[in-house]
Amino acid sequence: MEKLASAADLIGKRRPERPVRGLRPHAAGRAARWFLEKFPGDVAYAYKANNSAFLIGALYGAGIRHFDVASLPEIEDAVTIPEAHLHFMHPVKSRHAIRRAYELGVRSFALDGEDELDKIIEETGGARDLLLWVRIAVPAINSRIPLERKFGVSGQKAANLLIKTRQAASELGLTFHVGSQTTTPDAFVTALADLHKLIVKAGVMIDRLDVGGGFPSHYPDSDPAPMDDFMETILAEIETLPVKENIRLMCEPGRALVAEAESLIVRVDARRGHDLYINDGSYGMLFDAAHLSFIFPMRIVNREINPSEPLVPLELWGPTCDSIDYMKGPFMLPASTAEGDYFEIGNMGAYGRAIAGHFNGYGDYDEAILLDEPMMSMYATNVVQVRSAQR
Numbered sequence: 001m002e003k004l005a006s007a008a009d010l011i012g013k014r015r016p017e018r019p020v021r022g023l024r025p026h027a028a029g030r031a032a033r034w035f036l037e038k039f040p041g042d043v044a045y046a047y048k049a050n051n052s053a054f055l056i057g058a059l060y061g062a063g064i065r066h067f068d069v070a071s072l073p074e075i076e077d078a079v080t081i082p083e084a085h086l087h088f089m090h091p092v093k094s095r096h097a098i099r100r101a102y103e104l105g106v107r108s109f110a111l112d113g114e115d116e117l118d119k120i121i122e123e124t125g126g127a128r129d130l131l132l133w134v135r136i137a138v139p140a141i142n143s144r145i146p147l148e149r150k151f152g153v154s155g156q157k158a159a160n161l162l163i164k165t166r167q168a169a170s171e172l173g174l175t176f177h178v179g180s181q182t183t184t185p186d187a188f189v190t191a192l193a194d195l196h197k198l199i200v201k202a203g204v205m206i207d208r209l210d211v212g213g214g215f216p217s218h219y220p221d222s223d224p225a226p227m228d229d230f231m232e233t234i235l236a237e238i239e240t241l242p243v244k245e246n247i248r249l250m251c252e253p254g255r256a257l258v259a260e261a262e263s264l265i266v267r268v269d270a271r272r273g274h275d276l277y278i279n280d281g282s283y284g285m286l287f288d289a290a291h292l293s294f295i296f297p298m299r300i301v302n303r304e305i306n307p308s309e310p311l312v313p314l315e316l317w318g319p320t321c322d323s324i325d326y327m328k329g330p331f332m333l334p335a336s337t338a339e340g341d342y343f344e345i346g347n348m349g350a351y352g353r354a355i356a357g358h359f360n361g362y363g364d365y366d367e368a369i370l371l372d373e374p375m376m377s378m379y380a381t382n383v384v385q386v387r388s389a390q391r
């Protein structure tokens, strides 16, 4: 893939018709190195966040060997990665997916009910080599995408499930997810305090503990606590748990490893007042902007903008004929933004590419590797967070 200095360099050379995914593998590598250095356990990349071979290659190059996978297609993909340890962390799986995963070498499975435990035992032929994770429901605190309503078990039911799972598991683990884009570490404190009570109630030996994903990235309307605070708080709380001294830990970051590592570069096809019509949208990589009100950093890349030019709040419309294809924002761009301009939308690496579909004949992208720094960063100290949207 072509390597270019920046999105501005790319637009100067190409003037692309299609939207462009600008990859920054070096940013994924840096995030992975940070986690591997600071977290004293297995760092499992949540494969669903972004399956670009370039980003996964960068994570692998940095030392990532564990992967949280949530479907059979993800397993069939990830199983080709040398020395990969796959953890099938979706709490509800089809019987076929369990059977096939086991045939492909997966030994690590999550569950949150006795029905799922029975399925796993039956479909693996009563295997004695399973690492079984019981997913606990924990409250979402300051998280953008709470996950607690769909999965997780709690209270007496959780204690009973732990006791039953202990009988079937070679190793027993506890897992939870505080919700994606959690901006303060107290969510982890509350979750681990709940786990503390549960371990006492169930009275079973726990071999592993997975603190899940949910670690944040930077966005113009979201200024999370520093990543060091998350790690220090989590590790201090784990110290207080009634578990083995040498309990094996895991975390499953998705967003925090790849958000900074991909930009989207779009073109303005029309401007009508405060409405910009652009060549990607909610059916493409901007799902989170449309449906979860994410605000991403943006900058014009086809021409120099005078730093004193005011920014104005703009709304975005995607290329399809559907009026749901709308991103309300407000997105702050220079007042002079006009038809024919290209702008870079940064920190799109988590769940942007992963969700994009092909509605209305759209959904194809050009790609390039960009060598400059991301527009906002949790890890790089030399990044000037771009002058962009503030709500």
Ligand SMILES: Cc1ncc(COP(=O)(O)O)c(C=O)c1O
Binding pocket: 046, 049, 068, 089, 090, 177, 179, 180, 181, 212, 213, 214, 215, 252, 253, 254, 255, 256, 350
């Ligand atoms: C089980 C599990 N682990 C990890 C993740 C990654 O979460 P995040 O991208 O918020 O770190 C998810 C996301 O939905 C998940 O469902």
